[in-house]
Amino acid sequence: MSTSTSPAAMLLRRLRRLSWGSTAVQLFILTVVTFGLLAPLACHRLLHSYFYLRHWHLNQMSQEFLQQSLKEGEAALHYFEELPSANGSVPIVWQATPRPWLVITIITVDRQPGFHYVLQVVSQFHRLLQQCGPQCEGHQLFLCNVERSVSHFDAKLLSKYVPVANRYEGTEDDYGDDPSTNSFEKEKQDYVYCLESSLQTYNPDYVLMVEDDAVPEEQIFPVLEHLLRARFSEPHLRDALYLKLYHPERLQHYINPEPMRILEWVGVGMLLGPLLTWMYTRFASRPGFSWPVMLFFSVYSMGLVELVGRHYFLELRRLSPSLYSVVPASQCCTPAMLFPAPAARRTLTYLSQVYCHKGFGKDMALYSLLRAKGERAYVVEPNLVKHIGLFSSLRYNFHPSLL
Numbered sequence: 001m002s003t004s005t006s007p008a009a010m011l012l013r014r015l016r017r018l019s020w021g022s023t024a025v026q027l028f029i030l031t032v033v034t035f036g037l038l039a040p041l042a043c044h045r046l047l048h049s050y051f052y053l054r055h056w057h058l059n060q061m062s063q064e065f066l067q068q069s070l071k072e073g074e075a076a077l078h079y080f081e082e083l084p085s086a087n088g089s090v091p092i093v094w095q096a097t098p099r100p101w102l103v104i105t106i107i108t109v110d111r112q113p114g115f116h117y118v119l120q121v122v123s124q125f126h127r128l129l130q131q132c133g134p135q136c137e138g139h140q141l142f143l144c145n146v147e148r149s150v151s152h153f154d155a156k157l158l159s160k161y162v163p164v165a166n167r168y169e170g171t172e173d174d175y176g177d178d179p180s181t182n183s184f185e186k187e188k189q190d191y192v193y194c195l196e197s198s199l200q201t202y203n204p205d206y207v208l209m210v211e212d213d214a215v216p217e218e219q220i221f222p223v224l225e226h227l228l229r230a231r232f233s234e235p236h237l238r239d240a241l242y243l244k245l246y247h248p249e250r251l252q253h254y255i256n257p258e259p260m261r262i263l264e265w266v267g268v269g270m271l272l273g274p275l276l277t278w279m280y281t282r283f284a285s286r287p288g289f290s291w292p293v294m295l296f297f298s299v300y301s302m303g304l305v306e307l308v309g310r311h312y313f314l315e316l317r318r319l320s321p322s323l324y325s326v327v328p329a330s331q332c333c334t335p336a337m338l339f340p341a342p343a344a345r346r347t348l349t350y351l352s353q354v355y356c357h358k359g360f361g362k363d364m365a366l367y368s369l370l371r372a373k374g375e376r377a378y379v380v381e382p383n384l385v386k387h388i389g390l391f392s393s394l395r396y397n398f399h400p401s402l403l
Contacts, residue, residue: 213389
C-alpha cells in the first residue's frame with residue numbers, strides 16, 4: 001500500500017540534507033555575518049554610511065569638526081600674518097601671466113568670526129599653487145568681497161596679498177530698504193557680480209568660482225589640467241555650461257534619482273560578482289562555475305557598496321587624475337563651479353532673467369536653465385573641494401551639525 005508524503009515532511013527532509021558544507025548555508029552565513037556583524041562594527045562611525053549610528057556619534061563628531069576648524073582657521077591667520085614681504089613691500093600671493101588661463105575667484109562674506117573660512121581657502125590655494133610650480137603659471141587668484149559692511153577683517157587682510165573686487169565699496173547701503181531683494185536673490189546678484197568682474201578684469205579662458213568655505217583638495221590642479229586639456233576636448237563636453245567640483249557626500253548614494261549611477265551600480269555587481277565567485281569556488285573547493293552563485297555575489301557586492309557608502313569607494317579614484325569621472329550634474333550645490341569663458345557669459349545672461357527666493361536658490365536656478373536653454377552641465381567625482389562651513393550665510397544656524 002502506497003503512502004503519500006506531506007509537503008511539510010518533504011521540506012523537513014530537505015532541510016536535514018543541508019550541512020555546514022552546503023553552498024546555500026555558507027552563503028547565508030556569509031550574508032548574516034557581513035551585514036549583521038562585520039559591516040556595522042566597521043562602519044558605525046562612517047558619516048555617510050547607512051551603518052552610521054547618528055544618535056551615538058553625530059553631536060561629538062560635529063563638535064570635534066568645529067574645534068578642528070577653529071584650529072585650522074587660526075593656523076591660516078598666522079600663515080598670512082607671517083608671510084614674508086619682498087623688497088620691503090607686501091607681495092601678491094600669486095600673480096599669473098598678463099592674460100591668465102584660469103582665474104580662481106573666491107566669493108566671500110563676513111561670517112562666524114574665529115573660523116577664518118576664507119583664510120583657510122586662500123592659504124590652501126596658495127600652497128597648492130606653489131607646489132604646482134610652472135605648470136600653474138597661468139592661474140590667477142582673485143578675491144570677490146560681497147560683504148555690505150566694512151567689518152570683514154579677513155578680506156581686508158587678504159587685500160594686501162590678493163587682488164580684490166569689493167562690490168559694495170563706496171555705495172550706499174540701501175539693501176534693507178528694498179523688500180523685493182531677499183537674501184537668496186542677493187546671493188545670486190553677488191554671484192553675477194563676481195563672475196562678471198572675473199571676466200572683465202582678466203579675460204581668462206576659464207573661471208573657477210569658489211565659495212569661501214570650500215577648501216581645495218590636494219589633487220585639484222592636476223585633475224583640472226587633465227580634464228580641461230584632455231577630457232573636455234571631447235565634443236559632448238566641450239560646450240558644457242559649467243562643471244561642478246563638488247556634490248554633497250550625503251547625496252552620492254546609488255539609490256538616488258540619477259540614472260547614470262544605476263548603470264554604475266550594476267557595473268559594480270558585474271565586476272565584483274565574477275571575482276568573488278572565483279574566490280569562493282577556489283577557497284571553498286567548489287567544482288566549477290555556478291550562475292546562481294555569481295548572481296548572489298553580484299547582488300551581495302552591490303548591497304555592500306551601497307550600505308557602506310558609495311562616497312568611500314569613490315575615493316579610490318584619487319589614485320590618478322585619469323580615474324576621475326565626469327557625469328551629468330544635478331541641482332545641488334555651488335561651492336565650486338568651473339565656467340569656460342563663453343559659457344560664463346551665457347550664464348550671466350541667463351541669471352539676469354531669473355529671480356531667486358527661498359526654495360529657489362542660485363543652484364536651482366542654474367540647474368533649471370539647463371533644460372530651459374538646452375544646455376549641458378557636469379560634475380566631477382570624487383569631489384575636488386571640501387565643504388567646511390557649518391554656518392550658512394543665508395540662514396541662522398544655532399546648532400551646526402555635520403548632517
